[in-house]
Amino acid sequence: xxxxxxxxxxxxxxxxxxxxxxxxxxxRFGGLQAVSDVSFSVPAGQTLGVIGPNGAGKSTFINLVTxxxxxxxxxxxxxxxxxxxxxPWVIAKARVARTFQIVKPFRGMSIRENVAVGVLHGPDGxxxxxxxxxxxxxxxxxxxxGAQASRSPGELSVADARRxxxxxxxxxxxxxxxLDEVMAGLRHTEIEPSLELIDSxxxxxxxxIAVEHVMKAILAISDRVxxxxxxxxxxxxxPREVLSDERVIEAYLxxxxxxxxQR
Amino acid sequence: MxxxxxxPGRVLGTNPAALRTAFARRWGPWLLxxxxxxxxxxxxxxxxxxxxxxxxxxxxxxxxxxAWNLIGGFAGYACFGQVVFFGLGGYTTAVLMAHxxxxxxxxxxxxxxxxxxxxxxxxxxxxxxxxxxxxxATLGVAEGMREVxxxxxxxxxxxxxxxxxxxxxxxxxxxxxxxxxxxxxLLIAAGSVAISxxxxxxxxxxxxxxxxxxxxxxxxxxxNTTRTKVLTFALSGFVxxxxxxxxxxxxxxxxxxxxFDVNITVLMVIMVVIGGSGTVLGPVLGAVGLQFxxxxxxxxxxxxxxxxxxxxxxxxxVLLPQGVVPYVRDAVRTREFSLLANxxxxxx
Numbered sequence: 001x002x003x004x005x006x007x008x009x010x011x012x013x014x015x016x017x018x019x020x021x022x023x024x025x026x027x028r029f030g031g032l033q034a035v036s037d038v039s040f041s042v043p044a045g046q047t048l049g050v051i052g053p054n055g056a057g058k059s060t061f062i063n064l065v066t067x068x069x070x071x072x073x074x075x076x077x078x079x080x081x082x083x084x085x086x087x088p089w090v091i092a093k094a095r096v097a098r099t100f101q102i103v104k105p106f107r108g109m110s111i112r113e114n115v116a117v118g119v120l121h122g123p124d125g126x127x128x129x130x131x132x133x134x135x136x137x138x139x140x141x142x143x144x145x146g147a148q149a150s151r152s153p154g155e156l157s158v159a160d161a162r163r164x165x166x167x168x169x170x171x172x173x174x175x176x177x178x179l180d181e182v183m184a185g186l187r188h189t190e191i192e193p194s195l196e197l198i199d200s201x202x203x204x205x206x207x208x209i210a211v212e213h214v215m216k217a218i219l220a221i222s223d224r225v226x227x228x229x230x231x232x233x234x235x236x237x238x239p240r241e242v243l244s245d246e247r248v249i250e251a252y253l254x255x256x257x258x259x260x261x262q263r
Numbered sequence: 264m265x266x267x268x269x270x271p272g273r274v275l276g277t278n279p280a281a282l283r284t285a286f287a288r289r290w291g292p293w294l295l296x297x298x299x300x301x302x303x304x305x306x307x308x309x310x311x312x313x314x315x316x317x318x319x320x321x322x323x324x325x326x327x328x329x330a331w332n333l334i335g336g337f338a339g340y341a342c343f344g345q346v347v348f349f350g351l352g353g354y355t356t357a358v359l360m361a362h363x364x365x366x367x368x369x370x371x372x373x374x375x376x377x378x379x380x381x382x383x384x385x386x387x388x389x390x391x392x393x394x395x396x397x398x399x400a401t402l403g404v405a406e407g408m409r410e411v412x413x414x415x416x417x418x419x420x421x422x423x424x425x426x427x428x429x430x431x432x433x434x435x436x437x438x439x440x441x442x443x444x445x446x447x448x449l450l451i452a453a454g455s456v457a458i459s460x461x462x463x464x465x466x467x468x469x470x471x472x473x474x475x476x477x478x479x480x481x482x483x484x485x486x487n488t489t490r491t492k493v494l495t496f497a498l499s500g501f502v503x504x505x506x507x508x509x510x511x512x513x514x515x516x517x518x519x520x521x522x523f524d525v526n527i528t529v530l531m532v533i534m535v536v537i538g539g540s541g542t543v544l545g546p547v548l549g550a551v552g553l554q555f556x557x558x559x560x561x562x563x564x565x566x567x568x569x570x571x572x573x574x575x576x577x578x579x580x581v582l583l584p585q586g587v588v589p590y591v592r593d594a595v596r597t598r599e600f601s602l603l604a605n606x607x608x609x610x611x
């Protein structure tokens with residue numbers, strides 16, 4: 001790995017225990033080692049971009065952190081606390097929120113009610129329905145779905161369905177937000193508001209891990225980039241530097257393309 | 264962005280018209296429910312004995328459909344062994360009253376609690392299954408329980424049935440009679456609708472509807488999916504056990520074939536599906552409608568009654584796949600009342 005600190009655009013992140021740390025995290029599905037020996041940590045306030053070709057284990061990695069898949073090896077520490085193999089709702093109550101790559105709205109409930117589920121059952125869990133619905137409305141305003149609050153998820157466009165995923169995660173008031181391809185399938189004009197939203201969350205000090213294929217987005221939001229390849233960490237570092245790493249280009253576009261680029 | 268949420272027009276509690284609407288939404292359904300229960304009491308004095316028994320049965324099925332709706336409708340776990348709670352409740356009451364001479368009211372409570380505990384117990388492993396697997400597993404539990412009951416004749420009377428003492432000094436609780444059972448079934452039905460209403464509007468109900476749609480997504484926003492499902496199954500068992508216990512006392516003599524009859528489960532499912540699963544009013548409409556139509560056909564077209572009933576159910580499910588209540592809700596909202604348009608929306 002060629003580290004060149006001079007090009008690092010990372011802002012001065014607050015010092016303290018890492019919000020997320022994984023130690024030798026791995027998951028085997030029968031004969032397939034989907035993720036193996038992933039060790040890294042994310043300090044508070046940092047935004048980590050995670051990239052890698054299809055099948056690199058990015059989504060599995062997120063699922064391992066959020067408890068949707070149990071790891072077969074290694075540890076997950078959140079705020080220094082060992083939460084390896086904890087159930088998803090335990091992770092959610094530890095203020096770790098996520099979005100899903102394939103959107104998972106609660107059909108049969110209005111957009112407002114979709115978000116209210118997280119307010120009711122999240123870390124600050126209230127039982128007062130009017131409060132929960134009001135809090136849901138606030139989150140919806142923030143992601144730009146305020147006008148759609150009473151509609152049903154089936155009536156939303158692709159971009160708005162992704163915003164709903166965002167809103168459901170933000171309803172937990174998370175410390176750590178895991179975004180699984182929130183930009184996928186969006187047009188350029190639709191990406192802009194999402195980037196602005198992520199930027200405002202960063203400024204509030206939220207720690208973010210974003211799995212993304214849209215390189216423009218990765219460059220815009222990441223303080224650091226981690227590359228997964230065949231379930232393992234290929235490299236990590238400052239965004240521009242990682243994206244020009246020939247091993248990364250090779251992993252994404254193939255050996256021959258990388259060769260041609262060098263010439 | 265934050266200024267919008269504190270804009271004057273959005274502050275609640277200043278607009279009397281909005282307050283009135285909120286009040287009507289909050290309490291309107293309960294008032295309506297009370298009126299209907301009052302009406303049912305008034306009805307009792309206007310009908311003769313045969314009709315009274317028929318209406319009692321309708322109330323029984325309202326409660327049963329409502330119980331199935333909790334697990335099958337709200338939670339989305341199609342339970343095809345729901346009758347196990349019915350039989351368990353009925354046999355617990357019969358055995359307690361016949362062997363230990365405990366009064367009916369105590370037996371009723373014990374039966375319901377036993378059915379609740381049994382629901383939680385089998386729910387813990389079975390609710391890990393989904394879809395058809397859950398349906399078949401619960402069906403197996405109900406069939407298995409019937410065999411257990413048949414095979415301990417010293418306790419349950421086996422296949423020959425068991426008789427609850429209702430006369431002489433053996434009787435611990437005087438038989439309630441048609442009037443008594445009418446009132447009891449009415450109260451249980453009203454209670455089951457109230458439970459459903461409370462669940463649908465509560466924090467718990469939100470968790471349940473989220474679990475129904477997507478358990479991964481529900482867990483991700485903090486819903487303890489295991490607890491939510493198991494509690495619902497237990498609650499569903501409670502209501503069903505209560506009904507079974509009352510039914511056993513009403514029938515006096517009960518048999519395994521009757522108390523664990525899979526047709527009872529099937530009726531619950533049909534009533535909920537036709538009325539609208541996951542709604543409070545759907546199971547009520549389904550139960551009342553199906554029982555009413557069935558009784559009407561039985562009296563007027565005795566020979567082809569089952570055939571006609573089946574035909575009506577098939578046509579109903581084809582035209583209104585989502586059930587009556589959701590159809591009406593959608594139709595009113597979109598102003599599209601055509602049944603064909605409805606079929607197209609849900610089928611094509």
